Amino acid sequence: MPPRIADLDWAPDDGTAALLARTALALRALDDADGTGPLRSMLLRTDVVASSRIEHESAGLEDVARALVGIRANTSATVMVHAAAALEGFVDAARSGRIDEDALLAAHRRLLRDDPVDGPVAGRYRTVQNWIGGGATPRLATHVPPPPDLVPGLMADLFAFLDRDDLHPVAQAALAHAQFESIHPFTDGNGRIGRALVAAVLRRRGVTRTVSAPVSAALVADRDRYFAHLDRYRDGAVDEWVRDLAIALGAAADEALVTGLLLAEAASDRAATVCATGLHAVVGRGLDTDGVLTEDAAERLLTVVDPVAGPEALDAVVEDLCAAGALRPVTTRRRRRAWVAPAVVRELDAFTERVRDGVEARARRLEHERRSGGDA
Numbered sequence: 001m002p003p004r005i006a007d008l009d010w011a012p013d014d015g016t017a018a019l020l021a022r023t024a025l026a027l028r029a030l031d032d033a034d035g036t037g038p039l040r041s042m043l044l045r046t047d048v049v050a051s052s053r054i055e056h057e058s059a060g061l062e063d064v065a066r067a068l069v070g071i072r073a074n075t076s077a078t079v080m081v082h083a084a085a086a087l088e089g090f091v092d093a094a095r096s097g098r099i100d101e102d103a104l105l106a107a108h109r110r111l112l113r114d115d116p117v118d119g120p121v122a123g124r125y126r127t128v129q130n131w132i133g134g135g136a137t138p139r140l141a142t143h144v145p146p147p148p149d150l151v152p153g154l155m156a157d158l159f160a161f162l163d164r165d166d167l168h169p170v171a172q173a174a175l176a177h178a179q180f181e182s183i184h185p186f187t188d189g190n191g192r193i194g195r196a197l198v199a200a201v202l203r204r205r206g207v208t209r210t211v212s213a214p215v216s217a218a219l220v221a222d223r224d225r226y227f228a229h230l231d232r233y234r235d236g237a238v239d240e241w242v243r244d245l246a247i248a249l250g251a252a253a254d255e256a257l258v259t260g261l262l263l264a265e266a267a268s269d270r271a272a273t274v275c276a277t278g279l280h281a282v283v284g285r286g287l288d289t290d291g292v293l294t295e296d297a298a299e300r301l302l303t304v305v306d307p308v309a310g311p312e313a314l315d316a317v318v319e320d321l322c323a324a325g326a327l328r329p330v331t332t333r334r335r336r337r338a339w340v341a342p343a344v345v346r347e348l349d350a351f352t353e354r355v356r357d358g359v360e361a362r363a364r365r366l367e368h369e370r371r372s373g374g375d376a
Contacts (some may be wrong), residue, residue, distance in 0.1 A: 001146055002182040002234070006160035012171060015369075016243055023246040024207050026253035030260075031208045039260040040211050041290050044088055045346045048080045051192050051216035054223055061345050062330045065292040069331060086110035087196040091212050094204040097189040098374045099162045099197070101155065107196065111189050118188040125151045126187045142231065145184035152331070154183045160200065169205035173198040174245040178233040195219065214256055214355070215232065218248030221356035251358030259351045263288075266343040276323040279306065279317050284326070291344030293327065295337045 012020060018282055033039065049060060067081045090107035090339040093099075109123025121127075127148050134141030146154060164172065180194040205212075217228045229241040267288040276282025279302055286293060286301045298318070302309040318339065321327040327339040 001150075002154060002179060004154075004157045005179055006157045006164075008175070010167065010171070010175070010238060012168065012239070012242065016171075016239060017248075019243060019246050019250075020170045023170050023250040023253070024168070026250045027202065027207050029047060030253040030256050031211050031258050033257055039263065041312035042259070042263060042344065042348065043214050043217075043256055044084055044212060045291070046351060047212065047214045047216045048083045048087070050214075050220040050352065051083070051195055052080055052355060053220050054195075054226070056193050061291060061348065062340055065294070065330045065340050068292060068294050069296075069336045069338045082114065083111055083192055087199075088212065089194065090169075090193075090196050091199045091203050094200040095209075097204060099159065099200050099204055101159060104193065104197075107147065108186055108189055108193055115188070118186075121187060122189075125155065126183045128187065130184060130187055131285070132184070142227075143182070143184075143234065145182065151185045153184060155185055156187050158183065162204075165205070169202055169207045170246050171242045172205070172251065174242045175238065176201055177245075178230055178238075178241060182234055211256075213249055214252040214290055215249070215353055217355050218245075218252040218359065219360040220352070221248065221251075228353065247362045248359050251362050252355045255351055255354040255358055258354070259347055262347050263344065266341075266347070270326055274321060274326050279309065279313060280320060283317050283321065287326070287341045287344070291341045291348065293339045293341070295335065 028038075045061060064080050086107045089110070090103055093103040105123045112118045112122035114271070114360040115122065124147070129138075129147060130145060131138035131141035138144045152310065158176065161177055162172075167175075177194050177198050181190060184190050184322055186193070195215045198215045199208070202208045202213050225244070227298070229244055233241050265283070269282065270287065272286045275281050275287075279356075282301050282305050283293070283298055286297060290297075295314070298314055299309075302314055303316070306313070318327060322329065322339070325342060328342050329337065329339050331337045
């Protein structure tokens with residue numbers, strides 16, 4: 001049974017307090033960085049992909065591009081398309097100063113509305129007992145959440161905790177996430193909504209204003225460690241989880257800044273070469289804000305500057321960009337096509353790898369400082 005945490009009394013030690021402060025600075029630096037607009041959409045897509053990997057689902061940016069034009073070959077990618085909009089809306093709603101039940105339920109409804117099993121109950125707390133692991137029965141489960149009749153009360157307690165302003169935002173986000181996952185209020189989608197809750201807390205507390213913290217990209221770096229922290233939280237261990245999430249978020253924020261610079265450099269290269277002028281430049285600016293280009297989006301971009309531009313104009317531009325390596329097709333049909341920008345795909349993959357390395361390096365350094373008696 002999860003404890004009630006609305007009035008939880010928790011304070012960090014000096015080393016943890018310093019770590020939390022440094023993480024908040026890293027997140028604010030990411031939010032303040034030049035190129036934040038394009039980076040926002042790129043990081044959102046990357047984080048949605050990472051979140052799916054945490055749930056043992058596999059889909060990449062190319063799968064998402066196909067799903068955007070209605071190709072359902074990869075069900076995980078279809079869910080990701082909904083997830084990006086659902087989770088971004090939930091995090092943005094926190095800008096109002098509150099994280100309320102209606103916004104959370106709306107995000108869950110949007111996330112799973114087309115799911116053949118959970119779609120009918122999307123946006124509602126579970127009315128059945130569920131469990132994590134263990135197969136067809138909970139006998140060997142790794143976690144059995146509280147009975148469904150206790151879920152509304154526990155969630156009300158969590159929302160009261162989310163209204164507090166006396167805890168450090170990163171610590172509040174860590175505790176809220178672990179509590180949410182322990183309650184496990186939905187039949188499915190708990191992981192995605194719970195990780196979005198971290199970003200929502202940081203948005204409500206003003207740590208981020210536009211860019212959502214790349215939570216899943218940080219946590220997928222070590223899935224087993226992440227899940228072990230949630231298990232230990234249920235046994236009352238809090239401090240190490242707070243520190244680990246702060247380390248992961250700080251590493252992800254630092255690497256996202258690097259990604260922003262590299263994506264801006266790739267955009268400059270396109271603007272100086274294949275996307276220098278005319279309709280090519282218009283499509284190039286579209287790639288600056290999203291590594292995925294659909295035919296509908298490309299047509300909208302072209303007709304803004306040339307209302308009579310037809311399919312032939314689009315075909316000519318796309319052919320040039322593909323020949324130059326600025327685009328790669330991910331569909332083979334004649335209409336409702338989709339492309340990705342290879343430079344963006346490569347950099348987002350590299351970002352995920354750098355975050356993994358950064359999380360490990362930070363953890364080692366902090367452990368060394370702790371053992372040697374230095375400040376974290």
